[in-house]
């Protein structure tokens with residue numbers, strides 16, 4: 001993204017110019033937002049312009065920017081100590097957080113491992129699965145995003161540019177994701193897109209390409225995030241759980257984007273009524289402090305000291321931030337609020353959709369909401385052009401949205417966003433869409 005977009009003022013522009021001279025160009029910026037300060041669900045840029053935040057730092061700020069309770073807890077910890085290394089020593093902050101995570105885990109009797117990011121959480125899950133099963137191959141899904149280090153990148157397949165020129169670090173067999181709006185596989189009577197994918201894995205992949213006895217785990221997002229906010233067909237997860245049980249394959253849920261209450265439940269797998277074996281968490285759990293990790297069934301932890309570790313994982317500042325975030329979600333009833341606000345937004349979008357021929361599909365759980373743009377509703381041809389223009393127009397009009405998938409927009413505000421800001425944001429969104437539709 002470069003200069004001359006309405007909305008990036010002169011001070012912001014000078015920062016963007018310096019960025020181009022000093023930072024590696026590998027990041028793909030959405031638009032020229034240069035942040036000065038943020039509070040709750042509002043952000044101000046360096047030129048003094050205010051924005052409504054419908055993206056929460058890419059689904060990270062689940063209790064909003066700088067929640068006062070989280071700020072207090074982090075400040076208190078800053079006055080005690082910042083770092084000692086959990087891989088070598090002990091401190092209560094990380095243990096209290098681990099106990100809290102055990103209490104909200106989607107399965108009984110778990111142990112916790114802490115790293116610093118989503119991709120590290122995935123790496124830990126892969127290593128644990130390999131260590132425990134003695135197997136080294138995995139199943140993944142097309143359209144998924146699990147991170148950018150070489151193990152997680154072996155699964156990531158939301159955009160081929162992310163994989164270009166890199167060698168796979170882990171052997172992964174990709175199956176189509178059971179997208180009910182755009183199923184890649186044919187379904188037979190009485191079965192849905194989820195059944196079709198499981199049949200493909202068991203009857204084709206396992207028969208011809210890889211033996212299930214070589215598969216350590218299957219890594220899957222309960223709702224595909226970067227891939228387009230795709231909610232899988234209903235039969236998928238129950239059938240996947242059965243498949244894993246049948247062949248002793250570990251079911252690894254990547255809840256890095258969908259977890260920490262984002263969908264109105266602590267973990268999105270709870271909507272599917274299945275229990276994973278390992279859960280990867282990061283993003284929303286720490287309110288922006290770098291923390292990630294895995295929850296895993298206790299008996300899987302057959303690895304011993306030295307098998308895995310991290311200098312900063314479970315850092316005390318990040319740990320208190322995460323604990324405070326979970327406490328805020330509990331005390332302020334934010335799971336319920338996320339469900340209610342999510343339904344409110346989906347209802348509003350359903351109405352907006354009747355007025356706009358370019359919205360092909362809307363879908364969501366809690367505050368993980370996707371809007372897919374098409375050229376026409378029947379043909380469903382993807383319409384990335386309108387998506388880009390709507391995001392840019394909304395940005396210029398004071399609303400922060402971000403894309404997902406080839407032609408969708410995601411709405412992921414903080415779980416505690418006010419109804420007033422939601423209404424204002426939806427109004428800006430529809431005005432932007434109306435303008436863009438007229439212009440093309």
Ligand SMILES: Cc1ncc(COP(=O)(O)O)c(C=O)c1O
Nearest residue numbers: 117118119145146147225256257
């Ligand atoms: C589902 C999912 N997994 C993994 C990651 C990688 O997380 P990180 O960028 O913290 O490494 C992301 C980030 O967007 C994600 O959405």
